[in-house]
Amino acid sequence: MPSSFPRKTLAAALLTAGGFTFYWTYLTLNQGRLLFDARRRPPRELPAGVAAYSHEVPGGLLRGYVYGAPPAPDGDRAPPAGGAGGAQEGVRDLLFYLPGRGEDVLVTMQYLAWLPPRVGFATMDYRGVGHSDGAPSEAAAVADASQFLLHLRRVFPGTRVHVVGRSLGTGVAIQLADLQDFESLQLITPYDSLLEIVRKRFPLVPLRQLMRHHFDSISHCKKVVQSTKVLLAERDDVVPHECSERLMAAWPMPVAQQTMPGTDHFTIIERPDTWRALAAFAQQVGLPGGQPAPARPRAAAPDEEMAGGNDLPAPDPRGMPAWAPR
Numbered sequence: 001m002p003s004s005f006p007r008k009t010l011a012a013a014l015l016t017a018g019g020f021t022f023y024w025t026y027l028t029l030n031q032g033r034l035l036f037d038a039r040r041r042p043p044r045e046l047p048a049g050v051a052a053y054s055h056e057v058p059g060g061l062l063r064g065y066v067y068g069a070p071p072a073p074d075g076d077r078a079p080p081a082g083g084a085g086g087a088q089e090g091v092r093d094l095l096f097y098l099p100g101r102g103e104d105v106l107v108t109m110q111y112l113a114w115l116p117p118r119v120g121f122a123t124m125d126y127r128g129v130g131h132s133d134g135a136p137s138e139a140a141a142v143a144d145a146s147q148f149l150l151h152l153r154r155v156f157p158g159t160r161v162h163v164v165g166r167s168l169g170t171g172v173a174i175q176l177a178d179l180q181d182f183e184s185l186q187l188i189t190p191y192d193s194l195l196e197i198v199r200k201r202f203p204l205v206p207l208r209q210l211m212r213h214h215f216d217s218i219s220h221c222k223k224v225v226q227s228t229k230v231l232l233a234e235r236d237d238v239v240p241h242e243c244s245e246r247l248m249a250a251w252p253m254p255v256a257q258q259t260m261p262g263t264d265h266f267t268i269i270e271r272p273d274t275w276r277a278l279a280a281f282a283q284q285v286g287l288p289g290g291q292p293a294p295a296r297p298r299a300a301a302p303d304e305e306m307a308g309g310n311d312l313p314a315p316d317p318r319g320m321p322a323w324a325p326r
Contacts, residue, residue, distance in 0.1 A: 060133025068120025
């Protein structure tokens with residue numbers, strides 16, 4: 001009997017070690033899919049007034065969506081749909097929205113009716129998410145966002161572009177600010193480091209050694225020069241307020257902050273006050289009495305090739321839809 005005790009102990013230890021090894025290996029191999037909640041969705045028609053965007057990525061196409069009407073080639077504005085007030089004057093401010101983990105952006109776009117006239121909207125599915133092909137990763141998300149932003153600059157010449165990141169997308173938005181210039185940056189429920197958030201979800205895992213996608217926003221934010229606003233949910237069990245507060249404390253300049261009453265991490269995007277706050281901040285940037293404009297001049301014209309990126313063919317503005325009814 002005594003001799004069998006060490007054998008049982010050894011067997012239990014080996015079984016435990018094997019379980020941890022399998023667990024760590026699974027997380028390592030699938031971390032991109034798990035972090036982005038990569039799920040494909042069946043094809044469906046786009047909402048009214050929304051045009052499709054795509055560029056090639058390994059494994060297929062990255063897909064995005066654009067809402068708003070650019071000028072027609074002859075300089076005339078596309079006729080407004082449904083008599084939307086001010087639509088004939090075109091888009092003055094465009095929100096480029098980088099979604100949260102696993103977010104169905106076509107569902108999110110149902111809230112665009114809360115945006116005022118002359119405010120457009122664009123968003124995308126990360127690789128492997130929604131209707132986009134490929135494998136998701138931190139580097140791919142930033143590169144795809146940068147390429148899409150170049151496209152938007154061409155489709156909307158003269159339009160002020162404002163980048164909006166939500167949850168996971170705040171890490172993408174902050175890194176995008178170092179690659180390209182735009183008018184303002186808005187962050188909905190941002191975090192200081194995704195590594196710290198995930199560490200609480202996956203205990204007993206050496207994440208710093210295994211995790212390839214850190215989204216270390218607290219380091220990247222030091223290069224941001226754009227006027228910035230943070231929107232927080234009143235209650236947030238996913239990104240605790242202290243994580244957002246650590247990020248804001250590290251910001252290189254003053255950050256506007258607003259807490260949306262009666263919201264949590266998920267419902268904050270479903271409230272009209274959130275969309276009105278996003279639009280109001282974007283419209284006030286650079287105006288007398290509003291938020292200051294970015295300190296640095298734009299480094300490149302919209303049609304210039306970004307260093308390290310691929311140039312895109314000039315879009316045909318006639319293929320873009322007019323404003324949908326509000």
